[in-house]
Amino acid sequence: MAVRRVRRIVRKFDPWTVMKVSLVFYAVLGLVFILAVVILWAVVSNAGFPQKIESFLKQISLLKADAALFKGSDQYLRVVVFLAVVWTALMSGLTTLAAVIYNLISDVVGGIEVVVLEETLNVPAAPVVRTPQIHTAPPSQDDLPTAELPAIDLTDQSVGEEHGADDAPAEAEPAIEMWPDGS
Numbered sequence: 001m002a003v004r005r006v007r008r009i010v011r012k013f014d015p016w017t018v019m020k021v022s023l024v025f026y027a028v029l030g031l032v033f034i035l036a037v038v039i040l041w042a043v044v045s046n047a048g049f050p051q052k053i054e055s056f057l058k059q060i061s062l063l064k065a066d067a068a069l070f071k072g073s074d075q076y077l078r079v080v081v082f083l084a085v086v087w088t089a090l091m092s093g094l095t096t097l098a099a100v101i102y103n104l105i106s107d108v109v110g111g112i113e114v115v116v117l118e119e120t121l122n123v124p125a126a127p128v129v130r131t132p133q134i135h136t137a138p139p140s141q142d143d144l145p146t147a148e149l150p151a152i153d154l155t156d157q158s159v160g161e162e163h164g165a166d167d168a169p170a171e172a173e174p175a176i177e178m179w180p181d182g183s
Contacts, residue, residue: 003117006116010111011111014099022092023092026088029088030088
């Protein structure tokens with residue numbers, strides 16, 4: 001296995017691509033955040049912590065006796081979803097802005113240099129695979145040419161003399177013309 005060092009320089013990031021990728025990335029992180037808060041709230045609520053916190057705050061007089069700190073979980077879910085959406089939009093915009101700033105800086109300083117090791121594997125040659133030949137149907141009578149070709153006379157003496165034969169055959173068999181379909 002041969003290893004070769006290759007130098008690469010990252011000069012530009014396409015801002016449109018960075019925005020699309022960062023939007024999807026931060027949207028997924030926002031959904032994970034929402035799911036984590038919902039699970040955490042369900043565990044805390046089932047354990048009775050919100051009621052214990054309210055009773056403690058009422059005992060130390062930070063909360064009035066008729067006030068409720070934790071009215072309902074749907075209110076907190078709305079706040080968490082709103083925060084996740086704002087965070088996704090804000091972080092996608094900041095990441096895109098960072099890509100634009102990087103492009104401007106790389107024009108001045110030349111970009112970031114990355115050294116990569118390329119490994120070449122000695123893969124054995126693949127065996128030769130023969131493809132099956134496809135046989136087509138013979139042409140119909142309509143597809144064949146209409147002009148007849150001149151027949152070759154096999155009894156011509158000049159043919160035998162050209163090839164140095166002493167005796168030409170006394171009688172040659174007549175040429176038989178057959179179409180590919182046997183007619």
